[in-house]
Amino acid sequence: KQEVTQIPAALSVPEGENLVLNCSFTDSAIYNLQWFRQDPGKGLTSLLLIQSSQREQTSGRLNASLDKSSGRSTLYIAASQPGDSATYLCAVIRSLGSGSARQLTFGSGTQLTVLP
């Protein structure tokens, strides 16, 4: 059974700092991995999706890497801003048999606070 762990559970940094969020998973047979942002009382917003054949994806100040062999992914946030404060979740995706059915297993998230 796939287990996804995110450490730390909470992180507080001063504005402008670069930071790394970690995601580890136990089963390396994944289809892809997705990072999400969740604001309080809101749904999840997709940030980056890394396919299993890729090593990293970039969007603006965000960079996500994937190392399947070690079961790890990192989300790097450059020059953090107070608006980046949110909970960040990673989800590991695997195929469910034939066709396009997929199963996502979520980590419990890292709650990030960027202090002005």
Add this chain to the structure above:
Amino acid sequence: NAGVTQTPKFRILKIGQSMTLQCAQDMNHNYMYWYRQDPGMGLKLIYYSVGAGITDKGEVPNGYNVSRSTTEDFPLRLELAAPSQTSVYFCASRSAGAHEKLFFGSGTQLSVL
């Protein structure tokens, strides 16, 4: 630009009551999902659907039922509400293909007292 719409946003139920959480998407996605999120935890899959008329159980299906009569709608039914079903419920959808990003609704916060 509606995306995934969930109703209601909040609901309080008494033990034993029933209710239906509504979910609709306007992106013509085949795949739809229901998740629950408990405080400090990740999301757990309740049910999913790969297209109209096809549904299947996820990790935590007990106490819930779903139907998928149209591509757009995927309601979640609680028949006999229990305190253990107090949670935030999220509906999500995605398209098939290489860029399989998941789109989420804003959630329904349910309390069973």
